[in-house]
Amino acid sequence: MKTENQGTLYGVGVGPGDPELLSLKAARLIGNAAVIAYPAPEGGESFARSIASAFIPNQCIEIAMPVPMRTERFAAQSVYDDGAKDIADHLRAGRDVVVLCEGDPFFYGSFMYLHNRLADQFNVEIVSGVSSLVACAGRLAQPLAGRNDVLTILTGPMDDDALEQRLLLGGSFVIMKVGRHLPRLRALLDKLGLLSNSGYVERATLPTEKVMPLADVDESCVPYFSMILIYDGDEAWKK
Structure with missing residues (x-):
């Protein structure tokens, strides 16, 4: 009471x-x-x-x-x-x-x-x-979503089938808690044709921050505090 x-x-x-x-x-x-x-x-x-x-x-x-x-x-x-x-x-x-x-x-x-x-x-x-979500978007200089886009937040430990079903819906995506899951996540995004649309941020806003295309990331040293941002929509800012 x-x-x-x-x-x-x-x-x-x-x-x-x-x-x-x-x-x-x-x-x-x-x-x-x-x-x-x-x-x-x-x-x-x-x-x-x-x-x-x-x-x-x-x-x-x-x-x-x-x-x-x-x-x-x-x-x-x-x-x-x-x-x-x-x-x-x-x-x-x-x-x-x-x-x-x-x-x-x-x-x-x-x-x-x-x-x-x-x-x-x-x-x-x-x-x-x-939140890390908006911090990573800002550091990557990539809008999370626009107009009628749907933003979907996913987590790295999800299994591939569940991730694939969500990603096939299109729109804007964030994958959190990447860490050791990066190799299979990157392979899945490559399979779905989304790798070129994927950005990567680790330790956002810290002195040790890294920001780059997902395709360029070294898989051997990915920390828990890392995130993948993906855009698969029709907004003009991406064209």
Whole structure:
């Protein structure tokens, strides 16, 4: 049950990587935070925290949620159970908690799992951030869609049959979570005659960013933070 003396939970999008893409509201909330929380890979640095690090107060309490980078759902879900419990303790004590989210909290964001556990007990505010989707389009200088085009968002781990059915519908496509799936994704796009229409971006807005035609990508070193943008429509900007 929500009460007046509880703190507020803020899901704050910190953008795709460049700290200058934080919104003014995000920077203000982080800079004034008594408690911040963020996901972090087991034994590694939190990407979300690294983006926002310049704004985090020295005296701030930090809750790192070590997320296993595995395919099993249970292990990851138990991390959000533990993180939600720690966050709830601070909220009940009247302290606001700022959760740092890569990109946007509700676009493939882990904050949705915390929201599901806490929103019925506490006041929650979502502070939207620049998603990797629009960041990659901007870096590639390729519009996502125009006029009556349909934009379809796909993920690299999808099987080839499911991907092919979607791609055959035409329009504008984004394939996220590319990583180790690149060789078979590129082979599928080549088969469908879409390779020449495909652009590639990795680590958008970071100093290590790479932007190029998909056909030119070295398959041996493709990171998780990579994306393919494809256009197979009739808009004049592509002609």
